[in-house]
Structure formats: C-alpha cells, structure tokens
Amino acid sequence: MENSFYHQVKWGDAALLKQRLVAKSLPFIIEEREGNIAFVFPDMHVRQYNALRTLIGGAPKFYVKLDR
Incomplete structure (x- = not known):
C-alpha cells in the first residue's frame, strides 16, 4: 500500500474511528x-475520499514518512 495521507487522533479516540472506517470498508x-x-x-x-472527509470532519494531512 502506498501511503498518501493520514489522520491523527488521540489514543482514546482510536477504537471508535477504527470501527467506523471498517464499517465503511475504507482501507487504512x-x-x-x-x-x-x-x-x-x-x-x-x-x-x-469524500466518505473519509465526512467521517473525520475535514481533510486528512499529506503523508510524509518520519525518520526514526
């Protein structure tokens, strides 16, 4: 999978967002x-992409690989 963009959330909000993404069959x-x-x-x-924007309430950020 070629990473294009991302949406960052706090740890406590991750489970709900994951459930919603799976329910809409969005790849992540x-x-x-x-x-x-x-x-x-x-x-x-x-x-x-429009379903994702509606779900997260805006546009995701462009993905840039972080050096570790």
Whole structure:
C-alpha cells in the first residue's frame, strides 16, 4: 500500500474511528505518530475520499514518512 495521507487522533479516540472506517470498508493502516495514533490511507477513489472527509470532519494531512 502506498501511503498518501493520514489522520491523527488521540489514543482514546482510536477504537471508535477504527470501527467506523471498517464499517465503511475504507482501507487504512495504523501507526504511532508524534505520540498519537495515525490512521494512514492510500490513494482512494473520490467517493471513498469524500466518505473519509465526512467521517473525520475535514481533510486528512499529506503523508510524509518520519525518520526514526
């Protein structure tokens, strides 16, 4: 999966968002990013992207791989 963008949430909010993403069949992986949980997404069809934006209440951030 080629990572394109991500949405970062606090640890306590991750389970609910994961359930909602799975229910909508949106592809994602989970990473730790800056002490929070990041849901990382590949390129998506426009309909999937719009569903994601509606779900998270805005646009996700562009993915940049962090050096560790």
